Structure formats: C-alpha cells, structure tokens
Amino acid sequence: xxxxxxxxxxxxxxxxxxxxxxxxxxxxxxxxxxxxxxxxxxxxxxxxxxxxxxxxxxxxxxxxxxxxxxxxxxxxxxxxxxxxxxxxxxxxxxxxxxxxxxxxxxxxxxxxxxxxxxxxxxxxxxxxxxxxxxxxxxxxxxxxxxxxxxxxxxxxxxxxxxxxxxxxxxxxxxxxxxxxxxxxxxxxxxxxxxxxxxxxxxxxxxxxxxxxxxxxxxxxxxxxxxxxxxxxxxxxxxxxxxxxxxxxxxxxxxxxxxxxxxxxxxxxxxxxxxxxxxxxxxxxxxxxxxxxxxxxxxxxxxxxxxxxxxxxxxxxxxxxxxxxxxxxxxxxxxxxxxxxxxxxxxxxxxxxxxxxxxxxxxxxxxxxxxxxxxxx
Numbered sequence: 001x002x003x004x005x006x007x008x009x010x011x012x013x014x015x016x017x018x019x020x021x022x023x024x025x026x027x028x029x030x031x032x033x034x035x036x037x038x039x040x041x042x043x044x045x046x047x048x049x050x051x052x053x054x055x056x057x058x059x060x061x062x063x064x065x066x067x068x069x070x071x072x073x074x075x076x077x078x079x080x081x082x083x084x085x086x087x088x089x090x091x092x093x094x095x096x097x098x099x100x101x102x103x104x105x106x107x108x109x110x111x112x113x114x115x116x117x118x119x120x121x122x123x124x125x126x127x128x129x130x131x132x133x134x135x136x137x138x139x140x141x142x143x144x145x146x147x148x149x150x151x152x153x154x155x156x157x158x159x160x161x162x163x164x165x166x167x168x169x170x171x172x173x174x175x176x177x178x179x180x181x182x183x184x185x186x187x188x189x190x191x192x193x194x195x196x197x198x199x200x201x202x203x204x205x206x207x208x209x210x211x212x213x214x215x216x217x218x219x220x221x222x223x224x225x226x227x228x229x230x231x232x233x234x235x236x237x238x239x240x241x242x243x244x245x246x247x248x249x250x251x252x253x254x255x256x257x258x259x260x261x262x263x264x265x266x267x268x269x270x271x272x273x274x275x276x277x278x279x280x281x282x283x284x285x286x287x288x289x290x291x292x293x294x295x296x297x298x299x300x301x302x303x304x305x306x307x308x309x310x311x312x313x314x315x316x317x318x319x320x321x322x323x324x325x326x327x328x329x330x331x332x333x334x335x336x337x338x339x340x341x342x343x344x345x346x347x348x349x350x351x352x353x354x355x356x357x358x359x360x361x362x363x364x365x366x367x368x369x370x371x372x373x374x375x376x
Contacts, residue, residue, distance in 0.1 A: 001037050001071025001096040006064040009057060010092060011084050013044050016055045016212045016237060021077035022048035029120045032074040039067060045124065046077060051205050052124050052240040053212070063091070071096055074116035080104075083111050126231060126238050129224035131194045133167065137213060137234060140221045143174050143185050144210045146339040146366055151203040152178035159246035162200035167193050175251045176203065181332050182251055182369040183339065197225050200248050205241040212237060254355060254369060259348035261324060265298065265316045267345040267360075271337045273312040277302045278330035280310045287330040288373050293323045302330070324349050327375045328356060336368035
C-alpha cells in the first residue's frame with residue numbers, strides 16, 4: 001500500500017472516523033482505523049461496537065490524491081490522528097513496508113508505526129436498506145439539536161437515554177424525555193415511508209453523527225433502519241449505531257388538550273430573566289425559580305437562605321385576566337428555550353401540577369414540556 005495525499009483531505013477524513021475509535025474496548029484492534037486503498041479510492045473505517053463510522057476519499061486524479069500501490073492496513077488511531085494534525089506539510093506520503101510497518105513521511109519528517117493485519121479487524125456489515133427514508137440534512141440536524149438534550153443520562157432507564165423516532169407514513173415524530181421534561185419535534189417527510197417504525201436511537205450516538213456533518217448543511221440524510229441497528233448515510237459518510245431495546249413510554253398523554261392560560265413573551269428576554277434569577281439559587285441541579293404574573297407583568301423570583309434573593313420583571317401578554325404562580329427548574333426551562341430559534345415564545349399554563357408547555361406560532365413543529373416543582 002502506497003499513496004500520496006493532501007494533508008487537509010486526509011485530516012478531515014480521520015477526524016470524522018476518529019469519533020468511533022475505542023479507547024476502553026477489550027478488543028485492541030478497535031483502537032485502530034482501517035485503511036482500505038483501491039485504485040482511486042481510500043476508505044477509512046473505525047468502530048467501537050456501539051457506533052461505526054466509515055468515510056471515503058475518491059474522485060481525485062491529481063496531486064491531491066495519488067495511489068501507487070493498493071492494499072489494506074489497520075493504523076493505530078490515536079497516533080495517526082496526532083501525526084497528521086501536527087505535520088506542517090501540504091502533502092503526506094503513506095507506505096506499508098514489510099506488510100505491517102507503516103511509513104508516514106514528508107519532505108522533512110518521517111514516522112514509523114506498527115500496523116495491525118486487516119484480518120484481525122471484526123467483520124462489519126454497513127449494508128443499506130432498500131426501504132430508506134430521506135430527510136433534509138438541515139431539518140435532521142434541527143431534530144437532534146431540539147430534542148437530544150432532554151434525554152436521560154441515567155443508565156437505570158436505558159430506553160430514556162435515547163431519542164424515539166416514530167414514523168407513520170410521511171409523519172416523523174421525535175420524542176426525548178428524562179421523566180421531568182419532554183422535547184417533541186414533528187415533521188412531514190417529502191415521501192411516505194413504506195413501513196412504520198418505532199425505534200429508540202442512543203442520544204449520544206446521534207449527536208456524534210450531527211457533529212461530523214458539514215458545517216455547510218446541504219443535501220439529504222438517508223436513514224436505513226434494521227431490527228437492531230440504524231445506518232445514516234450523508235455524502236461520503238456512513239454512520240451506523242445500535243438501537244436501544246425496549247418500549248418507549250407513550251408521551252402523547254402528557255400533552256394537554258387545552259391551556260388555561262397562554263403567556264406570550266419575547267424569547268430572548270424571557271431566557272435572560274430566568275438566567276439572572278437563577279444566579280442566587282443554591283441547588284445548581286434544580287435551581288428552582290418561581291414565576292408569577294401581575295396583569296401584563298411577569299415576575300421571576302428565586303431565593304436562598306444562605307445567599308439572598310432576586311426578583312426580575314418583564315412585560316408579557318396573556319389571553320386571560322387571571323394571574324398565576326408556578327415554580328420550575330431554571331436549567332430545564334433555559335435548555336428548552338434554547339431549542340427555539342424564534343422571536344417570541346408561548347408559555348401554556350394548564351394548572352399548578354400540570355406540565356408547562358412551550359410553543360411558538362413561528363415554529364409549529366416543536367413542542368417543549370417542563371414539569372413544575374412544588375415549593376410548599
């Protein structure tokens with residue numbers, strides 16, 4: 001195996017697959033990246049048994065990518081990543097000598113790495129389904145950014161550590177909850193799915209996939225669903241993840257049919273007053289603040305015996321003349337508000353012990369739910 005490649009092309013590819021390099025796996029070979037070099041194509045693969053990432057470099061027939069000898073080798077991931085990143089040269093040469101010795105060199109630098117035989121790498125099947133689902137890549141990234149944060153970190157309830165994808169016809173409903181809050185995004189697909197699906201994807205895994213998508217989001221994410229795994233295909237990247245076994249809770253019954261009061265507020269201002277009101281809360285995990293209304297004024301309060309108290313006011317509008325008082329976690333509310341990219345937000349109040357619902361008439365596909373906290 002022997003090639004010459006432009007540094008930034010190789011570095012970009014290694015950066016993508018390195019997200020799946022295993023550092024704690026019992027199988028040492030999974031700490032490596034599999035290099036497969038064909039006549040005009042270099043394929044890099046990394047896996048930790050939980051996720052697998054593969055990316056392909058091809059189509060170059062110039063100084064940026066030149067192949068002299070085909071071949072396959074497993075390269076130690078941590079070292080190839082550091083070497084390529086720190087080399088100052090524009091082009092890098094990689095050559096396998098004596099079958100398992102890897103020579104990485106430029107005009108002024110030379111590294112010798114021990115490689116691993118490709119036969120030791122586990123067999124990974126990155127098959128594509130004939131019944132794929134296409135999602136606009138920008139919308140896909142929004143789905144993840146607007147829901148993943150609400151999933152649980154507690155492994156005692158594995159199914160809540162994922163995002164629930166429920167696909168019926170051309171409707172995709174995504175839910176994420178940790179039992180104290182719920183994020184829901186509902187979109188209409190351009191083309192109806194041939195089958196209905198109700199699956200749970202590990203939140204951490206799907207977030208990793210969105211991180212390796214281009215900054216300039218354009219194109220289509222192909223979704224290929226199987227019994228125990230899911231494969232995402234985006235441009236020259238294949239990203240495969242396991243699915244979480246178990247039945248996701250029915251979150252539909254958490255959504256109230258109607259609201260007693262709808263408060264409309266400037267989203268940025270509402271976020272800022274919660275942020276300031278939470279400064280003096282003693283419990284950084286719950287950081288409880290209390291919301292009251294007095295006519296067209298919203299009042300946010302928090303207090304701590306050890307620290308002190310704070311009161312913030314802002315102008316709002318509401319659909320009824322009555323006033324309310326309710327407490328909630330400032331952190332949960334702020335994270336929910338951050339998922340909206342609109343100018344205003346609607347706070348739907350249903351009752352003292354009922355969930356607080358956040359919506360926006362400017363972004364009807366998204367709903368956030370935060371449970372109130374009793375303070376008496």
